[in-house]
Amino acid sequence: MTEASLYQRVLGADFGRLQPELQDYISLSPDQGRYGIGTGSFELAGCPRPSLRPALTAIPVRNAFFPDYGRDVPFTIRNFAHLDPFGRSSLTAVRNFRFDRTERIFEDTTSLTSPAGLTDYVGKRRNLATDLELSVSGDGRLHMHSPHTRLFLGRLRVPVPVLAGADAHAEQWWDGETERFRIRTLVRQRQLGTVFVYDGSFTYEYRDYDGGLPPDVRPQKWERRL
Template sequence: MKSIYHQALGEKFDRLHPELQKKFGITSEQKVMVLGQGRMTEIRGTPALIRPFLHIGSKDHVIFAERGKDVPFTLENYSYVDEQGCEAISYIRRFFFPYAIRGFDAVMSYDPEQETVVDDLGKSGRLSTVMELDVTKEGGLLMRSREMKLNNHFTFIGPRTSLYEHYEEKNQAFRVHVHVEHPLVGTLLMYEGLVHTEFLPITPNHIPERGILT
């Protein structure tokens, strides 16, 4: 079985760095989770006057208002079969600020009609977007979002997300870059950091509902 990223990238998947192939090649058949731990060098973005409104999104783990430097970070990826019988992978991101723990969660799956990955955002998954995937000449993975939909029906002008990840041999870790930008407001969220990753065995009972912790 090919992973959702392997299906979306096709032959380009073989150009990924071997460690990226391992990470983005997981499927539900392997019965493993990916656990990442590290620190984000800096988390920034959003004009100060608008930032308080982001607290609304923090309840659904879509976005958050806190900003800072050298922020501890964890990532959990679970590969599982969803209610429609399709392969899906959860992204459970946690940022540990001095007075709060914030989430930035998603579930990704492969859409055979569009031949790419769909990203359902937050714990509820009410917001979704289609991702464009590519491989850089250095073997890194680049994902960019397209239009955003609400409840899979209503298209609107929403934030666009760029995710870039590559493997650093020197540190034996993944370098992660994320940029969330709104066409009217500008940068809403930007962070970058180094994440050390391990693969751990799991059982189906250990996988949270929708692959997301509540």
């Protein structure tokens, strides 16, 4: 019997309120022998505020927030369900953005860190961590909210103050008219407004997977701190 995915375990009965296509999309678990790959285009992607783009390069997190911004940006996403080195049920995602002059990567690992709690570890070294809260809208869309963020800098755990930090929200759903999945992610800072966004659609398929993360998907460092 296939085990429940980490999203199923956190959502509980609310999982059944999701659109059927979305239920399948977030049902990957480590024992299924498959991974998912999506191909599509972001109508908007990156930092929409030119004055803030240089500041994004100063964030000590690789393969996360980047200073580029564009429209109709081709992208791929690969999702791998697995157990992390600490035995936690996890989902690692790698997103490749193909801008006109460069390619950017945004990668993270979401882990089940308590019976009903998720922590998302962002970046090549997974040194930006945020709590991940899930909810289901009345029309069956999945909403993900990241209210609390902290940085791991060596042995230091540095909370990002609410006033200085940003609040991230993602929405995912199935568009029956286009028969494509859609995702909209916004990172907002209280004083500055939207500082990072990606909004687009994609098709999705499954491929065989032996449970071992490919070399280009493995993070440079795993993180277990909360």
